[in-house]
Amino acid sequence: GQSLEQPSEVTAVEGAIVQINCTYQTSGFYGLSWYQQHDGGAPTFLSYNALDGLEETGRFSSFLSRSDSYGYLLLQELQMKDSASYFCARDQGGKLIFGQGTELSVKP
Amino acid sequence: EPEVTQTPSHQVTQMGQEVILRCVPISNHLYFYWYRQILGQKVEFLVSFYNNEISEKSEIFDDQFSVERPDGSNFTLKIRSTKLEDSAMYFCASSREEQGQTGELFFGEGSRLTVL
Numbered sequence: 001g002q003s004l005e006q007p008s009e010v011t012a013v014e015g016a017i018v019q020i021n022c023t024y025q026t027s028g029f030y031g032l033s034w035y036q037q038h039d040g041g042a043p044t045f046l047s048y049n050a051l052d053g054l055e056e057t058g059r060f061s062s063f064l065s066r067s068d069s070y071g072y073l074l075l076q077e078l079q080m081k082d083s084a085s086y087f088c089a090r091d092q093g094g095k096l097i098f099g100q101g102t103e104l105s106v107k108p
Numbered sequence: 109e110p111e112v113t114q115t116p117s118h119q120v121t122q123m124g125q126e127v128i129l130r131c132v133p134i135s136n137h138l139y140f141y142w143y144r145q146i147l148g149q150k151v152e153f154l155v156s157f158y159n160n161e162i163s164e165k166s167e168i169f170d171d172q173f174s175v176e177r178p179d180g181s182n183f184t185l186k187i188r189s190t191k192l193e194d195s196a197m198y199f200c201a202s203s204r205e206e207q208g209q210t211g212e213l214f215f216g217e218g219s220r221l222t223v224l
Contacts, residue, residue: 033211035151040197041217042112043151048211087151091211094164095141098151 004088004099011105012078020073020102022088030091032064032071037085037101047073048091078106110134112216114200120222124189129219131183131200140183141201141213142175144168151199157183190223197221 004024012018024032031050035043047055049064049071061074075082083106089096113132121127133140142154156163157175174186183202187194197220201213 031211037151040145040147042199042215043213044215045212050211089151089211094156095153095166096211096213097153100150 004090004097006086006088006099006102008100009103009105011107013107014078014080016078017074017076018078018104020075020086020088020104022071022073022099024069024071024088024090024099026066026069028092029066029069030093032062033089033091033096034060034062034073035087035089035098037087039084043087046086050091075104080106080108082106110214112200112202112214114198114216114219116219117217118220118222120224121190123192123223127187127190127194127221129185129187129198129200129221131185131216132181133183133200133202134204134214135181137202137204137214139163139203139205140175140177141203142185143199143201143215144196145199145218146196154185154198187221190221192223195221195223 006022033048034046037043047062054063059076064071085101085103087098087101089098115130140157143151145151153166155165155169172188176184197218199218200216203213
């Protein structure tokens with residue numbers, strides 16, 4: 001199985017913290033990536049977890065638990081410009097399989 | 109900063125016509141990919157390419173699709189006889205290492221294909 005599950009949309013206010021969860025099927029799994037996409041433009045890489053634990057990159061952090069087939073993206077100090085689609089993607093070595101995406105709306 | 113460039117940004121074609129989408133990957137990258145995204149849906153893997161040959165392809169990448177690296181810089185996707193359902197945004201991507209090492213791909217801005 002290749003599917004990934006993530007919420008279709010999330011709404012939060014400026015300055016808040018939001019967590020976007022992603023569950024995945026485990027066969028052929030190398031790691032979990034997160035990408036941001038604004039208005040259907042180029043997906044932009046945010047973070048990658050190959051091992052369990054937390055990866056922190058500025059305001060964005062990503063977490064992986066391989067035993068639970070689960071990961072999340074944490075966005076802190078939300079800004080209006082963070083309004084975008086966020087995709088988790090499982091790394092199968094030769095390709096990325098994307099989830100359906102989570103539309104994040106940041107309100108003032 | 110180096111980037112992946114794609115042309116055209118938008119192409120409109122009639123059903124049954126051939127289309128070639130062009131990409132210039134980042135110059136020191138070795139792995140190249142095509143993905144597509146139907147409007148409002150997820151990004152779908154089409155094909156990966158390394159060392160002048162296809163590494164892996166998806167079920168979507170049937171006999172109507174082909175890829176080529178005709179010279180040292182361009183990477184093309186050809187659709188031989190377009191169908192209505194080929195209408196989508198096509199993204200080219202490249203990476204220096206195989207994905208499994210960093211999970212990071214660099215995507216172009218995409219070519220929007222509209223088949224009438």
